[in-house]
């Protein structure tokens with residue numbers, strides 16, 4: 001049993017009678033339940049630390065942070081403990097958005113709660129809203145503070161009000177905790193620049209290039225075009241500082257236990273603002289070690305688990321999302337493995353599914369996706385995915401080379417093909433995307449662009465080609481249909497629900513022109529939204545289709561995530577089939593990635609338990625599973641079905 005399950009059990013025994021404990025007593029109980037674990041993790045990372053230092057600092061800090069937690073949140077924590085794994089519910093449907101680009105500021109966002117309700121969205125990922133440098137700031141991922149709201153978004157009160165409204169309306173809020181780095185304007189960085197050694201030790205700082213050069217031998221480059229190298233010279237302090245992302249994002253030195261303690265306070269400040277899910281940004285990078293790529297290191301896992309165990313003591317209703325866009329096998333580790341199982345993050349981005357979906361669109365085949373998804377072990381039972389097709393970042397092509405070879409493709413040319421397909425290098429490709437961070441040294445690159453443009457809507461509209469437009473719309477619906485039916489929380493990227501195309505205006509903005517991810521950070525078009533009911537254009541078609549799928553999802557318990565998503569070996573390489581199962585009930589999702597009709601043999605359907613004809617229905621079209629004369633189940637180009645037996 002993991003620690004969360006233990007706390008749930010203890011909380012469930014706390015409902016009746018005189019023995020009922022107060023929130024503070026329950027805090028004490030959680031503290032003592034986790035203490036051995038916390039100590040173990042802490043001293044694994046910091047073996048040199050004196051135990052007296054530990055017993056003076058950490059317990060007192062946890063107690064203080066608990067005291068600071070508002071009472072309504074303490075109550076919510078207990079409700080959630082009694083409820084169990086609330087984040088696995090089929091009722092959750094998410095949207096990710098930039099507050100300013102969506103509707104100006106936090107107040108403006110509040111005005112749009114009815115928009116989310118109309119669509120069925122009840123989980124919001126708000127992109128960073130705290131203070132950041134005026135110039136380049138990586139969309140707010142260079143933080144000047146972890147809890148001061150940037151005036152462009154409003155005030156602390158605006159946020160408190162929003163989070164209150166969200167709670168009243170059963171809306172879950174997710175915010176980022178940029179745990180790996182601060183901006184170069186953060187208070188610690190400023191003190192470090194002034195020569196304060198204490199704060200220089202909060203970062204990885206070096207007098208000369210000797211150690212940085214050693215690191216560079218094995219560290220990859222994250223932004224090779226705009227921020228080559230992993231260190232930046234800071235003239236004010238006459239030192240080099242580690243900057244794995246942009247040169248204004250300084251990597252925190254977690255080898256220093258003071259950094260951990262301070263960051264725990266920052267994490268709690270966020271949780272105490274009423275945030276339900278905390279997105280641990282770039283957490284794969286948390287620990288650095290010479291001679292390694294300094295990603296996914298065991299110490300990073302120990303550190304995340306340590307944060308988790310402390311957070312659980314203070315705010316057990318708050319859960320963590322791992323933003324680990326790494327190889328499929330490595331993503332799973334962020335749920336916690338072996339002795340850590342279930343003791344790291346409850347949620348992780350399903351980056352593997354996302355990248356494989358884009359591979360399936362380009363190759364028109366689902367075979368690599370099937371092989372890859374079946375090739376990794378199941379995630380732990382208490383965890384869940386965020387399923388998404390697009391977000392504010394690029395699409396990285398993190399496929400497993402062995403699986404690519406099994407398909408008969410060579411990994412390098414295959415990757416080049418995918419890049420060419422999406423980035424305007426193949427004349428026949430309908431996709432309109434941009435290349436991100438192409439590295440001529442190794443041919444690596446990533447892709448940016450909005451879902452609609454990558455799926456061919458932009459080029460189809462330009463050509464005025466009705467068939468291509470309808471194919472693009474079907475692809476958009478199919479891709480969203482998959483994330484809305486797969487096990488986990490679907491996260492729609494704001495704008496995709498109205499088929500927003502690429503936004504090229506970033507090219508005219510000095511701050512953004514070197515970062516093509518901005519092509520997919522458009523302003524929400526409220527004019528389009530206003531006309532959704534009256535128009536029959538792409539925006540309305542997509543909005544209505546998504547709205548319908550969301551409503552169906554919420555009404556079917558089989559969509560709750562209980563590790564009950566089973567990928568089938570489809571005999572037709574173009575068709576992706578997976579099954580959701582709960583008790584006696586099964587639901588099969590079919591998607592045809594080809595631009596011509598494809599079919600499945602009825603005997604195969606029967607062997608999977610699908611009863612064609614009157615006995616089954618497609619929840620999306622409300623039609624029974626019709627078969628033609630030769631008993632094959634035909635799926636039209638980019639067709640998508642949710643079939644269940646009646």
Ligand code: GLC
Nearest residue numbers: 138141178245281282323393
């Ligand atoms: C995460 C964010 C990305 C940002 C990076 C550095 O990957 O999603 O936008 O650039 O972290 O903070």
